[in-house]
Amino acid sequence: MRQEPIKPAPASGRLGVLIVGMGSLSTALIAGVLAVRRNLGKPIGSLTQMGQLPGPSGQPDSVPFGEAVPLAGLADLAFGGWDVVSDDAYSAAKKARVLEDGLLALLKSELESIRPWRGIFDPRYLRRIEATHSRPPMGWLGSVEEVVKDIHRFREASGAERLVLLNCASTETYQELAPVHHELRSFEKGLREDDERISPAMIYTYAALKERIPVVNCTPSRGADIPALLEMSEELRVPVAGRDLKTGQTLLKTILAPGLKVRALGLAGWYSTNILGNRDGEVLDDPASLKSKQESKLSVLRGILQPSQYPDLYGDFVHQVRIDYYPPRKDNKEAWDNIDIFGWLGYPMQIKVNFLCRDSILAAPLALDLVLWTDLAQRSGLRGAQEWLSLYFKSPTVRNGQPVHDLFAQRQALDEAVQRIAGWARGNGKRGRHL
Numbered sequence: 001m002r003q004e005p006i007k008p009a010p011a012s013g014r015l016g017v018l019i020v021g022m023g024s025l026s027t028a029l030i031a032g033v034l035a036v037r038r039n040l041g042k043p044i045g046s047l048t049q050m051g052q053l054p055g056p057s058g059q060p061d062s063v064p065f066g067e068a069v070p071l072a073g074l075a076d077l078a079f080g081g082w083d084v085v086s087d088d089a090y091s092a093a094k095k096a097r098v099l100e101d102g103l104l105a106l107l108k109s110e111l112e113s114i115r116p117w118r119g120i121f122d123p124r125y126l127r128r129i130e131a132t133h134s135r136p137p138m139g140w141l142g143s144v145e146e147v148v149k150d151i152h153r154f155r156e157a158s159g160a161e162r163l164v165l166l167n168c169a170s171t172e173t174y175q176e177l178a179p180v181h182h183e184l185r186s187f188e189k190g191l192r193e194d195d196e197r198i199s200p201a202m203i204y205t206y207a208a209l210k211e212r213i214p215v216v217n218c219t220p221s222r223g224a225d226i227p228a229l230l231e232m233s234e235e236l237r238v239p240v241a242g243r244d245l246k247t248g249q250t251l252l253k254t255i256l257a258p259g260l261k262v263r264a265l266g267l268a269g270w271y272s273t274n275i276l277g278n279r280d281g282e283v284l285d286d287p288a289s290l291k292s293k294q295e296s297k298l299s300v301l302r303g304i305l306q307p308s309q310y311p312d313l314y315g316d317f318v319h320q321v322r323i324d325y326y327p328p329r330k331d332n333k334e335a336w337d338n339i340d341i342f343g344w345l346g347y348p349m350q351i352k353v354n355f356l357c358r359d360s361i362l363a364a365p366l367a368l369d370l371v372l373w374t375d376l377a378q379r380s381g382l383r384g385a386q387e388w389l390s391l392y393f394k395s396p397t398v399r400n401g402q403p404v405h406d407l408f409a410q411r412q413a414l415d416e417a418v419q420r421i422a423g424w425a426r427g428n429g430k431r432g433r434h435l
């Protein structure tokens with residue numbers, strides 16, 4: 001079978017970024033992009049801005065990603081979005097206390113001009129936030145229509161030629177997949193019947209897909225990963241990526257666990273605990289929202305270590321994850337890991353990791369990359385789950401089968417995908433419009 005060539009359309013014109021949730025992460029993203037544009041800081045942590053790709057065969061040097069493929073420039077980004085609280089991006093960034101006041105003061109007028117539109121709210125999915133700036137309940141179909149109207153207004157006002165939707169809203173309560181999520185037909189019936197198993201995150205996603213806008217889910221909430229919406233993204237040929245950005249503790253876990261595995265060292269247990277004091281932490285203080293986060297954090301070790309294939313090394317390990325809301329810490333999370341490993345003849349050893357990170361500082365460059373990559377994917381005619389973007393997520397959305405969690409395997413998949421879009425690699429000949 002011949003490999004279909006991929007020829008991305010040029011990145012001409014403005015790229016509008018539709019953001020659900022103007023909180024710590026999204027304001028760190030917006031203010032960060034404005035700061036980089038004005039040379040007030042460097043986009044550290046962003047692969048699209050600072051990273052390089054192994055060059056085409058025969059060429060020893062690596063090449064900046066932006067030279068290999070046509071990416072939208074930071075000057076072409078326009079931001080808009082929804083929240084259920086009315087703070088503009090400046091007030092929200094001040095409250096989030098991620099970036100220093102001095103920097104925010106320099107960006108004040110641009111940030112103040114970004115005022116969120118009224119969000120779609122359902123108290124069943126978010127119990128720790130008082131929604132003072134939401135749309136009145138109007139049924140799910142009415143809510144979809146309102147979101148679509150906002151999108152049209154923003155497209156018009158910003159002059160954006162292309163759009164990407166980024167879900168950065170609070171973590172919704174955990175929900176199991178139900179029949180309404182299985183197929184697009186049942187989901188649309190659920191919309192007409194205001195099914196309670198449909199959540200606001202799914203409404204924003206559905207509205208964006210309907211408009212053929214790529215969707216990135218930075219949160220653990222269910223969205224484009226449910227089979228019905230994945231089916232829609234395939235049918236309408238729209239790229240999607242998610243779920244839950246891989247920052248902090250999980251990032252380190254997916255760096256360390258492959259290291260243990262490549263040296264055939266055993267794992268008896270991995271105990272992780274976190275404290276954080278931002279609004280995300282407050283929402284996660286609700287056990288139902290916490291369960292969504294824990295599910296995405298717990299999935300990574302099994303995926304990397306493959307206990308069924310390595311029963312002597314990884315057959316019985318215990319994995320526990322705790323997250324505690326501790327207000328004095330604000331966005332500066334602290335994570336401790338106690339890792340019980342074993343070596344030659346089963347002799348035990350311990351590794352202790354203490355990571356003092358800044359969650360949104362780690363997350364903002366990932367969100368920027370994902371906007372630029374999914375826009376590239378759309379201009380390249382790619383659709384459905386973008387598995388080559390797994391590097392960025394705790395629970396990568398995949399079409400079928402198991403997600404890859406090993407950070408190094410994920411990076412290789414990203415490099416290979418970009419090389420293929422650049423026209424440097426032939427790939428395996430089986431994947432057509434999927435990477």
Ligand SMILES: NC(=O)c1ccc[n+]([C@@H]2O[C@H](COP(=O)([O-])OP(=O)(O)OC[C@H]3O[C@@H](n4cnc5c(N)ncnc54)[C@H](O)[C@@H]3O)[C@@H](O)[C@H]2O)c1
Pocket residue numbers: 020021022023024025026082083084085096119120121122126129168169170171172200201218219220221244245246247278279280283358359360361362363364
């Ligand atoms: N901050 C990070 O570094 C980071 C890292 C990985 C994942 N995440 C995930 O990203 C999401 C956002 O994180 P954050 O730290 O910015 O949280 P945050 O609490 O600071 O911001 C979330 C914002 O979403 C708004 N919101 C809630 N429900 C909404 C709705 N239905 N429609 C519109 N807006 C809504 C809230 O009012 C709030 O302003 C969370 O799900 C979090 O788990 C964040």
